[in-house]
Amino acid sequence: MPTPVLMPQMGESITEGTIVRWIKKVGDAVDRDEPLFEISTDKVDAEIPSPVAGVLSEIRVREGETVAVDSVVATIGGEVAVETAGDATPQPDGTPTSLHASAAEDRGAGATNGSGAAGEPAEHDGAGDPRRAKSSPLVRKIAREHNVDISRLHGSGIGGRVTKHDILEFLEHKPGPGAPAGPGAGGAAARGGLPEHPPIAFAPGERTHVVPLGVMRKKIAEHMVASRRTSAHVHTVFEVNYHRVWQLREQRKSEYERAGAKLTFMSFITKAVVDALRAVPVLNASLDDDRIVYKQDINIGIAVSLDWGLIVPVVKAADEKNLLGLSRAIADLADRARAKQLKPEDVQGGTFTITNPGGLGAQFGLPIINQPQVAILGVGAIEKRAVVIDDAIAIRPMGYLALGFDHRLIDGAVADQFMARVKQGLEQFDPASV
Numbered sequence: 001m002p003t004p005v006l007m008p009q010m011g012e013s014i015t016e017g018t019i020v021r022w023i024k025k026v027g028d029a030v031d032r033d034e035p036l037f038e039i040s041t042d043k044v045d046a047e048i049p050s051p052v053a054g055v056l057s058e059i060r061v062r063e064g065e066t067v068a069v070d071s072v073v074a075t076i077g078g079e080v081a082v083e084t085a086g087d088a089t090p091q092p093d094g095t096p097t098s099l100h101a102s103a104a105e106d107r108g109a110g111a112t113n114g115s116g117a118a119g120e121p122a123e124h125d126g127a128g129d130p131r132r133a134k135s136s137p138l139v140r141k142i143a144r145e146h147n148v149d150i151s152r153l154h155g156s157g158i159g160g161r162v163t164k165h166d167i168l169e170f171l172e173h174k175p176g177p178g179a180p181a182g183p184g185a186g187g188a189a190a191r192g193g194l195p196e197h198p199p200i201a202f203a204p205g206e207r208t209h210v211v212p213l214g215v216m217r218k219k220i221a222e223h224m225v226a227s228r229r230t231s232a233h234v235h236t237v238f239e240v241n242y243h244r245v246w247q248l249r250e251q252r253k254s255e256y257e258r259a260g261a262k263l264t265f266m267s268f269i270t271k272a273v274v275d276a277l278r279a280v281p282v283l284n285a286s287l288d289d290d291r292i293v294y295k296q297d298i299n300i301g302i303a304v305s306l307d308w309g310l311i312v313p314v315v316k317a318a319d320e321k322n323l324l325g326l327s328r329a330i331a332d333l334a335d336r337a338r339a340k341q342l343k344p345e346d347v348q349g350g351t352f353t354i355t356n357p358g359g360l361g362a363q364f365g366l367p368i369i370n371q372p373q374v375a376i377l378g379v380g381a382i383e384k385r386a387v388v389i390d391d392a393i394a395i396r397p398m399g400y401l402a403l404g405f406d407h408r409l410i411d412g413a414v415a416d417q418f419m420a421r422v423k424q425g426l427e428q429f430d431p432a433s434v
Contacts, residue, residue, distance in 0.1 A: 153170055311342070
C-alpha cells in the first residue's frame with residue numbers, strides 16, 4: 001500500500017518548510033531512514049529520512065516550493081510512477097501543466113498565499129482576521145515597540161500568519177493615516193506621492209548572473225535586520241594575550257585527542273565566557289518590554305559558517321561542563337551542522353553567542369546581536385606579535401575580542417567589566433581546569 005511522505009514538524013513554532021533538494025528521484029529504491037529530501041525552515045536545514053522502505057513513486061512538491069507541515073510531499077510504494085511534480089506535459093494550447101496539478105491545488109490552501117490551512121476554505125480578507133494575530137514572539141515584540149496592530153496586517157505566512165518579513169516590510173513603507181495596512185501597501189514618496197522603489201540592482205543590457213536568494217540567506221537577512229531594529233548596538237574591543245592558553249593547549253591537546261575531543265582555542269574562550277557570565281549575569285539576560293529576564297541556564301551559541309550560510313547551534317548547560325565536555329559539545333554541533341543533521345532544539349534556547357570571524361584571518365568583527373539575546377562575542381585571529389612585557393619586547397600569541405551589546409540594558413562600564421573578566425580568565429587560565 002502506498003505510504004504518503006509528509007512535511008515534518010521541525011519544532012513547535014515551525015509551521016512550514018521549503019523543499020531545497022530531492023536526494024532521490026521518482027523510481028529510486030529507498031531504505032527506511034535513508035535520506036529522501038532536504039528541507040529548510042526558519043530554524044535549521046535538515047535531511048529528512050524515508051519513513052519506510054520501498055520505491056519513490058511520486059513527488060508532489062518541487063524544489064524551492066514551501067508548504068505547510070503535514071502536507072504530503074511524496075509517495076512511496078512498490079511501483080514506479082512515470083510522472084512527478086516536475087514533469088510538464090504540454091496541453092493543446094501549448095501551456096505546460098503537471099499531471100499532479102490537482103495535488104498542487106489541494107496544497108494551495110496550505111501554501112504561503114494567505115489562504116487558510118490545508119483543507120480549509122480561505123476566509124474573508126477583512127482586517128482583524130484572528131489568524132493574522134498568530135506570529136512569533138519576535139514579530140509581536142517588534143509590533144509592540146512600533147505600536148503596530150498585527151491583526152490589521154496582511155500576513156504572507158500560512159493562514160495569514162504575519163512573518164518577520166511582513167512586519168519589517170510594513171515598517172519600511174509604513175502608510176500614513178487612513179492608508180491601507182499591510183506590507184504590500186507600500187509607502188508613498190514625499191515627492192509627488194509616487195511609490196518608493198529600491199535602487200536598481202542592475203541596468204538593462206548589463207552583464208550579470210542572477211540567482212534566487214536561498215532560504216537560509218533570506219532568514220539570515222530577516223534576523224539581522226530585525227536585530228538592528230530592535231537593539232541599540234554598541235561594541236567594545238579588548239586585546240588578549242593567549243600565551244598561557246597556547247602553552248596549555250600544546251601540553252594537553254594529544255591527551256584530548258585520545259579522549260575523542262579536539263582542544264581548540266574556542267574551547268578555552270567558551271570556558272572563560274561561561275565564568276564571566278556567572279560573574280556578570282546581566283549579559284545572560286533578555287529584555288521583555290520593561291522587564292529584565294535573567295536566564296538561570298547558560299546556553300552558549302557557537303556560530304558555524306557553512307557553504308550555504310551561517311547557523312548557530314547551542315551548547316546547552318555550558319556552565320555544567322568542564323573543558324573536555326565543552327570541547328566535545330562544540331565539535332559535535334559543528335560536525336552535525338555541516339552534515340545537516342541538527343535538530344530544531346539544537347539551535348534554540350541560546351542565551352549568549354560566540355562567533356569567530358578570526359577563523360579566516362579577520363583581526364576582529366563587530367557582530368550583530370542574536371535576538372532575543374543582549375550580547376555577542378566576536379573572536380579575532382590569534383597571531384604571534386611583538387608586544388611589550390615588563391619593559392621588554394617579547395613574541396606572544398595575541399588576538400582581539402569584540403563584544404557587541406544592547407545598550408538599552410547594558411552600559412559600557414558593565415560590558416567592559418565582563419570583558420575584563422574574559423580577558424583575565426584567558427590570560428590567567430587555571431591549569432586545573434584543563
